[in-house]
Amino acid sequence: MHTVLGSGGSIGRELARELAAITTQIRLVSRNPKAINPTDQLYAADLTDFSTIDGAVAGSSVVYVTVGFDYNTAVWKKTWPPFMKAVVDACKKHSAKLVFFDNMYCYDPSDVPSMTESSRINPSSEKGKVRAEVVRLILDEVKAGTLTALIARAPDFYGPAIANSALFETVFKPLKAGKAAMWFSSADKIHQYIYTPDAARAVAILAQQNDTWNQTWHLPTDQVEWTGRQWTQAIAIELNVKPKLTVLPKMMVRLIGLFVPFLREMPEMMYQNAQDYRFKDDKFRKRFPDFRVTTASEGIRMVVSFQKAGE
Numbered sequence: 001m002h003t004v005l006g007s008g009g010s011i012g013r014e015l016a017r018e019l020a021a022i023t024t025q026i027r028l029v030s031r032n033p034k035a036i037n038p039t040d041q042l043y044a045a046d047l048t049d050f051s052t053i054d055g056a057v058a059g060s061s062v063v064y065v066t067v068g069f070d071y072n073t074a075v076w077k078k079t080w081p082p083f084m085k086a087v088v089d090a091c092k093k094h095s096a097k098l099v100f101f102d103n104m105y106c107y108d109p110s111d112v113p114s115m116t117e118s119s120r121i122n123p124s125s126e127k128g129k130v131r132a133e134v135v136r137l138i139l140d141e142v143k144a145g146t147l148t149a150l151i152a153r154a155p156d157f158y159g160p161a162i163a164n165s166a167l168f169e170t171v172f173k174p175l176k177a178g179k180a181a182m183w184f185s186s187a188d189k190i191h192q193y194i195y196t197p198d199a200a201r202a203v204a205i206l207a208q209q210n211d212t213w214n215q216t217w218h219l220p221t222d223q224v225e226w227t228g229r230q231w232t233q234a235i236a237i238e239l240n241v242k243p244k245l246t247v248l249p250k251m252m253v254r255l256i257g258l259f260v261p262f263l264r265e266m267p268e269m270m271y272q273n274a275q276d277y278r279f280k281d282d283k284f285r286k287r288f289p290d291f292r293v294t295t296a297s298e299g300i301r302m303v304v305s306f307q308k309a310g311e
Contacts, residue, residue, distance in 0.1 A: 002207075003027040003060040003096075005047060005087065006067025008034070010162040011101055014200030015066060016040065022208060029056045030067075048079055050086040057090035062207050064099045071164075071265050076130045084134045088141055091149075098138065098149035099207050101199075103156075104279065105269075106132040113276040117153070117216045117283055125268040142214045151216040152203045155279035156272075158299065159196030160306035167193060167231070169262060172303065175236050180244035184266060185273040187228035187247050192279045194221040195299040205288060218281045220293045228273065234297065238304045 002019050006012045007028035016036035019026050024039040033042040045052040047067055057063055065087060069079050084100075091098045104115055105128035111119040121132050141147035158167040171181040202219045206212045226234070229245060236243035248256070250267050257264035285291070294302075 012066040018204035053086040060096040183228040190276040195294040
């Protein structure tokens, strides 16, 4: 049984589609799970109630953590560590392997211009410190030989059917409405993004192998070195609108954040936009040379097509 904790999110849904190519034994876990494939087993659970996790994991061979708790520092501090401990304990109890879909928040800010799997775990942000705590919990169990796990790490992402990614909220959405896109700190720094179907396909592939476990993997990301301004221009061209762009300094983001909850959480993360942001995936490409990464141009085109189809 392949169990997806957080199956209602963008990565969870895409992962369920990818897993269908390798198994019919898929369990989808969320508050209100919805089937992606005809044979999906649905398991309703509030994953902030940690007592539900053992039952959700029981009978699983592989457990995928793709849950996305509210993007709020206080919520993360309260929820992520005990949640992950409950997941790890359940995986150990039921002899299940663990796949953690992680982000890059745990890295030292000075490594952001060229992130690799060996980048230092030394975050500056409070959200990053939470992620680092969770990662250390997993790695300590792996080192002790009590858990088989892999960490699948992704940079910022975008894709079809995603209404909560930063790129969608600050660029796709306002441009489509005829407004100016928003970019934080600097629009002239390189920023790489992963396309969510690629991320999910890569996770499914990693989980099928025998030699990928007990390691950290950077998921395959288009290595095009576009700046925020170039991303905005490319998206505007596909939307057939003017590439209007407003660059927001930290002080302005703090001010707007008084009225917009999403922006309220952004100031501590703006170091990512104040410098080049490169997410290196050489390890994955070497192990899986036939994996085709969706280009940024292709990904933008598919996101816009999906949005138009839903109108």
